[in-house]
Amino acid sequence: MIIAVAQDSQGVEAAKPWYDEAGATYVTLVDPQHQVSSLYNLVNVPSTVWIDEAGQVRRIDEGSYAKIHRNGDFEFGRSDYGPMVLDWVANGETSEYLTPVGELSIPPVEDDALKAAPAFRLGVYFQNQGMTEQAEKYWALAQAFNPDSVNFHRQDWAYTPEEAGENWMKKYGSQTDKPYYRPIVGLDK
Numbered sequence: 001m002i003i004a005v006a007q008d009s010q011g012v013e014a015a016k017p018w019y020d021e022a023g024a025t026y027v028t029l030v031d032p033q034h035q036v037s038s039l040y041n042l043v044n045v046p047s048t049v050w051i052d053e054a055g056q057v058r059r060i061d062e063g064s065y066a067k068i069h070r071n072g073d074f075e076f077g078r079s080d081y082g083p084m085v086l087d088w089v090a091n092g093e094t095s096e097y098l099t100p101v102g103e104l105s106i107p108p109v110e111d112d113a114l115k116a117a118p119a120f121r122l123g124v125y126f127q128n129q130g131m132t133e134q135a136e137k138y139w140a141l142a143q144a145f146n147p148d149s150v151n152f153h154r155q156d157w158a159y160t161p162e163e164a165g166e167n168w169m170k171k172y173g174s175q176t177d178k179p180y181y182r183p184i185v186g187l188d189k
Contacts, residue, residue, distance in 0.1 A: 002026035007034050007045065007151060009124045032124055037151045038117040041107045044150040044181055050088065050098070058098045060106065063181030081184065097186045116146035 004026060006015035015030045036042070040049055040060055050059035065077035066085075088095040123138035142152040153167075 003029065005029045005031050005036050007031050007037060009033075009127055033121050034117065034151055037149070041109050042151065043146075043148055045154075048085075052093070052098070054101075056101050057104055057106075058101075059186075060104065061184045063184060078184075084186065099185075110146075113146035113149070116142040116149060116152055119145060120152055 004019070004024060006018060006028070008014040008030065009032045011032045012030050015028075019028045031037075036049075037047075040047075040057075042049075042060070042062060044062050046064050047062040048059070048064040049057060052058050061081070063078065064081045066082045068075060068077040068079050084097045087097055119138045120142035123135045123142060125135075126132075126138060127135035139152065143149075146152060
């Protein structure tokens, strides 16, 4: 079963157009508080968590695009992740891409980064109360506590292609020592 979780502090109003455009025929949820990201220490989207029939987490991946996307000269995504998912669907427990039960570890969270999620949630609370200045204060705290989490930064970015691209370049354009996504394990098989 596929369950998609949109993370947007604006809630259903912001996520619905994306789900509609995708023609989603699977379960769609909205997580304005980013609880799923906090639970699995996800720092960007798209991310996937594979959970087997027994409720065991078998993979956690970021940058898990189903295809390569192009926006003018800018290209992003990957074409090798979809076949991994199809292999799991076809082969279940015998899929070569499953992590054995008990061997998966969620990336550790530094002490300061643990403070980011509650600060972010306070920002969402204030935003919902129409208190923009206070919301931005707590979102800035969340970003300072966990600067590697794009999830906390995206709430401040406008989503016209020009503005989103400009904001992304400001944050990541000069970073050369860190990957944008954690590497996906098992793609070299």
